[in-house]
Amino acid sequence: MPSRYLSFRCSVPWLLLLLQALFLSRAFFAFPSADDINFSSSVYPVFQDVNHMVIFGFGFFLMVLRRYGYSSTGFNFLLIVLGVQFSVLVEDLLLLLRIQYSAFGVESLARAVMSMTAVVISAGAVLGKANPVQLIVMSLVELILFHVPENLTLMHVHLFGAYFGLAVTSRFPEPPPGLDKNRSSPKSELFSVLGTVFVWMFWPSFNSILAELQFQAMLSTYLALAVSAVAAFMLSALTSKDGKFRMAHIHSAVLAGGVTMSFTAIIIKHPWIAMILGLLGSVISILGSHCLQRCFNPPLKLQDTSGVHFTFGLPAVLGAVAAVVLRVVEKGIIEQWSDLPSLGYLIFLEVGAFCQTISTAFITGLITGLILNIKLLKAVHVSKYFDDQFYWEFPHLSVGF
Template sequence: MPSKYRNFRNSVPWLIFFLEVVFIILFYFLFSDGDTSGSKISYPAFQDVNQMMIFGLGFFLAFLKRYGFSSVGFNLLIIVLGVQWSVLTEAVFQSTKEDDLTSITKAAVSMTAVVISSSAVLGKANPIQLIVMTVVEITAFRLSRWINTTFLKVGDSASMMHVHLFGAFFGLAVSLCFSKPSPNSEKEASTQKSDLLSILGTLFLWVFWPSFNSVLAVEKKNTIIYNTYFALAVSAVTAFALSVLTTKDGKLRMTDICNATLAGGVAVGYTAHSIPYPWIAMILGLLASVITILGSHRLQRCLNPVPKVHDGVYYTFGLPGVLGALAHVILLVIKSWTDLPSQAYLIMIDFSTFCLTISVALMSGFITGPILNLNLLKTVPVSKYYEDQFYWEFPHLAVGF
């Protein structure tokens, strides 16, 4: 009887080659004028974002003991494919042509949503599924931004900062359609080496996060960098303190440090430009870190059996993102308190923006999940989840990996 799973060698390479041919043809027709105009974004700023995506997020997701090669390698694969597709979708939706560096920077920032979503199905989604998810999610995220900028009149760079919200809730919806391995699977555990790689990725992300939040901003770049740094600093300090207080033996927990250290950067991403004083950013960083760590200790026990998500995508990126969006609305209310009736429309627009982002993410995720689980896209059974050996040449796996 033929297997219901596709052969990895006979499917993945040909899908990649097919997409590359399509991308090259589309680039030929859409970008054939040879425009090399100057950019408002400097190359070092783009380089910060690029290193954050490749090194930071790649190593950050390498926490599974038998899935390190795949975490880093597949992260690179979907990013380089996704950036090409994102540039193409941006060219279709954008009414005016942007310079080359701005276009590729926006594409790299957009890919953050896909990497966050992929962490929700880490070890379970094969490369074919990840590639299909990348194409669909980038399209859905750009559609969400187009609605926000066209109908709600949100700034283009501001709409991009909902990337964490979109990625978290899209991934949460997609994960519902993936089977859950046997409880307490030892393959879902981490080791000293995998935790070390994960904290290395966290350090890359922490260092470059101010550049990420400010790279597309037209005004107040220094304010965004300033507020982002202090939010990150406080969330890191709070992570160390709460980790000791919430563990049974009173010791630091590496997972807490990896996740909560970055929560402040997520929380201030959308509102950093509008924060007038650094102590407000510091409060946001503290609250974001508290939400992340309490979520990992409390919410995971309640929610994990239902969404089938084995890592903290919804409380590392989702909940701090919601906190930041609500903080932006609250700050706008406080700023307009003396003239609240006339500013009510603008406040509702801001509230509607992040509600719309979450709604589009969930709806597109619920549609994508069943598509990814079609037999046409499956290459591995549930018993082979979280294993590098199925995809990579790994001769030393049997000697203590």
């Protein structure tokens, strides 16, 4: 490795060793016996789907930068295998503090893997700017913040992850205007869309693995994903200057239906509602990408590297609003709109949980971003942003790219 690149030999290996020792000690003293482990053979295939989605799908989904492919997939895998263990540890400690019992099994692992989606989404916002130590610290802090509040359920995972990541990345220095490494290439876009396809395929399992009515959630999610994919191709051709498809649109908008259904899949009773939400999710994703990148990102200094705001943030907001409307309509029909105070209280709770999720993500994200930029964590210089060679060996390259 050239001398101008820093060595993380004295930081990353020892941090990983310390964390793994913590996980091992907790498992040694608290891991349940074989009789206490809750195993369901029907859940494990769906758990495999979710695991493929988070590790393989998101790993390639983040390969959008032409010089950051090694780091995108490698660091994503590292964060997940560390984060799943830490998530189980945090959940276990919270259960002990509340004097509750929850059988360890595939479902607890599934919750841990699903919670890592928030971390992966946040990592996409700071893609190419945070070193491994910063990413690990960010993951640990975010998992604690995600698990502790009572109202942050797994359906808020995309909402929390997107706005937490945007707040964190706003605290990083902006890259110089002449830096061209933050662009994509046809090869990197192809790998990124490959990850998008895998995420798309396994998203119905993600939304239904912990649902009581699994078939209903799976059906609603698939229909919404199908409509959002069709709408993505349609809107891409309509909004581009020359009437051609843009891979950036397909990369983000085809997943909008799945993000929206994360809030509403379990409460939708009619397939046409899911299809309409999938269409609206794709519309808000593509139109949001135009408006945000041109109008809001420059003045607000939002450095959204992989577009998590319009890929996950905006569709999640749409899903949260749709969930409030559907719950109010369902309760109103059951009670024949006679108990208006009860409906008002329901709206207050749902909107309050939504607002608290975003505000918590923003505030804690800003604080985390400030923490990540202290000297102890060896922040990367802006000239080394989006550069694989800063972290990985390239024996065939003697000087650089």
